[in-house]
Amino acid sequence: MNNLNKYLDVSPEVAAALAEGRAVVALESTIISHGMPYPQNVETALNVENIIRENGAVPATIAIIGGRLKAGLSKEEIEYLGKKGQGVNKASRRDLAVLVARGEDGATTVTTTMIIAHMAGIKVFATGGIGGVHRGAETTMDISADLEELGQTPVMVVCAGAKSILDLGLTLEYLETHGVPVIGYGTEELPAFYTRKSGFGVDYRIDTPEDLAAAFHASREMGLKSGMLVTNPIPEEYSMDADVIGAAIEKAVAEAKEQGIHGKATTPFLLAKIKDLTGGDSLDSNIQLVYNNARVAAKTAAALAKL
Known part of the structure; x- marks a missing residue:
C-alpha cells in the first residue's frame, strides 16, 4: 500500500x-x-x-x-x-x-x-473479458489501457480471453512485448470470450488453481512488476457457435465504422449490437463466463493465501 x-x-x-x-x-x-x-x-x-x-x-x-x-x-x-x-x-x-x-x-x-x-x-481479480488491440489499430492506435496496466501492475486477472471484436493476434503480441504471461486454464488455445477457441495459442497451459497460485506467487517473490493473465474458457454448454458470433461481430464492427463510433464508446456499442443480433444469447453467455471466472479466481486466491 x-x-x-x-x-x-x-x-x-x-x-x-x-x-x-x-x-x-x-x-x-x-x-x-x-x-x-x-x-x-x-x-x-x-x-x-x-x-x-x-x-x-x-x-x-x-x-x-x-x-x-x-x-x-x-x-x-x-x-x-x-x-x-x-x-x-x-x-x-x-x-x-x-x-x-x-x-x-x-x-x-x-x-x-x-x-x-x-x-x-x-492480488487476484475476476472479470469477463479484457480489452485489447482493436481491429485496424495500425491506423487508429486504438489499444486498450488494460494491456498497458497488465504490463505494470502485479495483479492476476482471470478472464475468458479477449472479445473477438478485437485483433487477437496483435493483442497477444502486445502482451508479449510488455512481459505479460498469457496462461490457458486447462487449454492450450486462447479462448475468445463467447467461444472456447480462437485459433491462437497461449504461452502456458496450467490445469489447477494451486499451480496458478504457485506461478503468480513466484512472480511476486521475484519482484516482477507485471500482472498475469489467466484465460479461462467459457463452459462448453454456454459456448456460442463461432460462425454465428463471428458474423454478428463483423456486422457490428461495420456499423460502428459507418456511425463513426470510436474510443471508449466502441466496446459498449459493439456488445449491445451483438446482443441484439444474437437474440440475447450473447448476454446469457456473458453472465455464465463471469460466474466461471469467479470460481477459478476464488479457488486460486484461496491457494495463494496458503503460500
Missing part, C-alpha cells in the same frame, strides 16, 4: 480478510453499469459475490463513489451503480484523478480495478 490510500475506502469485511491473510478476489464495476441492463446487472453482480464466497474467498467489488476509491461495495452501492447504469462514468486510468478531485462516481474497467486492487493489497 502507498500514500494513495488516503483516497481509498476498504470495506470492513475486505479489510479484515486482508489483515488475516485470507483470500480476497477483486471484481470490476463496469460490468454493472455498462455491461448489462438493470436489474440483471445487480442480480449478476450479487451472484458473482456469492460464488466467490462459496469457493473460499471474500469478494471485493471495486468502484469510485462520490470521489472515493472503494474496495468492497455494499448491496446498496451495487444497486446504486446498477440503477444509474450508463449515467456512471466509465473510469480508466486517465479518469481517476479528475473523478476523485471532483467527487464523482466511476465504474471501474479492468485497468482501474487492477490499480485499486493493488492499492488495497488484493
